[in-house]
Amino acid sequence: MPIHGNKMKKVFCYSLIFGILQLIPIRALGWGFKAHRQLNYAAVFTLPPELFKFYKPHINYITEKAVNADKRRYAFADEACRHFLDADHYEKKVPIDTIPNAWNNAVLKYSEDTLLAYGIVPWHLQxxxxxxxxxxxxxNLYLILKLSADLGHYAADLHVPLHSTENYNGQLTEQEGIHSLWESRLYELFEPNYDFFTGRASYLPNVSETIWERFAQSFAALDSVLIFEKLAGLKHPNKYSLQSNGRTNVKVYNEAFCIYYNHLLNGMIERRARASINLIGSLWYTAWVDAGQPDLSNLKEEPLKTENNDETLIQTLFQNSRIIGRKED
Ligand SMILES: [Zn+2]
Incomplete structure (x- = not known):
């Protein structure tokens, strides 16, 4: 079907934004856009029937808005730190036993400025x-949908090992580029073989504890992420090749290197993706149960206010066209 008028403009705007997002070197966006969308989408299918029937009609919104939290990083200064926590600023390895799980205790121990500087993803997710x-x-239908999409984003970021370190792009160990290698290049190469059926979401009696356990797993996996990339580089010293993006040739990690690195990681990315999906579904379900299992069958379809917010966001993006806050590289 041909695209006309406003719709065409919108498509053009989004294309421009995505173009900008790909070109700008940025601090740790988390999973790539494709992954974030797929993880939120798959999480809907973990829900028990009574909640699935509410989410299913809104699955396109939940999927598309999975990346809003990353887009906001171009518009709002307080957004960036919500996507990571540099745990190795505070301690060198698991167990994470010096960082207080409770926000107020962490503020007392380190000060809010320090926490915001080194990231707050486990607290923000709570x-x-x-x-x-x-x-x-x-x-509140609008807020339920908006917050569900955002929650999925932060829960997924929590599972990325490179979101738990100051060395988030390998810049301290001569491994620059490892961030997008792990979360986008490998994910997109091997995701067609991933099994996204993770089983049913479950009620989480202690949300804080679960979130910190998942974050600790990410931090524990960090060594492997870095060491195996070095090992793969020894086996495939020529690890880049040129790939056309339609206009020009860009340097990418070549397939032989990616296959070997992925082999060494031994399913890690798929495991972290699956764990993300199940946690997202379980957090949505837990929120609904903790709210008293309200009947959602007659919620009024108000026009989604996000449309206006999106227009403002797009304008700001064009004006700034760079992330506010900490930068990568
Ligand atoms: Zn993110």
Missing amino acids: RVQYQLTKAFAEK
């Missing part, structure tokens, strides 16, 4: 979980 629970209790 905050969004609280907000989602409240939105369910208030039966």
Whole structure:
């Protein structure tokens, strides 16, 4: 079907934004856009029937808005730190036993400025979980959908080992580029073989504890992510090749190197993706249960306010066209 008028403009705007997002070197976006969308989408299918029937009609929104949290990093200064926590600023290896799990205790110990400087993803995820629970209790359709999409994003970022370190792009160990290698290049090469059926979401009696366990797993996997990339580089010293993107040739990690690195990682990326999916579904389900399992069958379809927000965001993106806050490289 031909695309006309406003729709065409919108498509053009989004193409421009995605073009910009790909060109700008940025600090740790988390999973690539494709992965974030797929993880939120798959999480809907983990839900028990009583909640699945609410989410299913909104699955396109939940999928598309999975990347909004990353887009906001171009517009708002306080967004960037919500996607990571440089745990190795505080301690060198697991167990994570010096960083307080409770936000107030962490502020007392390190100061809020320090926490914001080195990232807050486990705490922020808990905050969004609280907000989602409240939105369910208030039966606010717009907020339920918006916060569900955001929650999925932060929960997925929590599972990325390179989001737990100051060496987030291998820049301290001569491994620059490892961030997008792990989260985008390998994911996109091997995702067609991933099994996204993770089993049913479950109620989480202690959300904070679960979130910190998942984050600790990411931190524990960091050594392997870095060491195996070095080993793969020894086996395939010529690890790059040129690939055409339609206009010019760009340097990418070649397939032989990626296959060997992925072999050494032994399914890690798929495991972290699957764990993300199940946690996202479980957090949504837990928020709904904690809100008293409200009946969502008659929520009013108000026009989604996000459309206006998106227009503002797009304008800001064009004006700034760079991430505000910490940068990569
Ligand atoms: Zn992110």
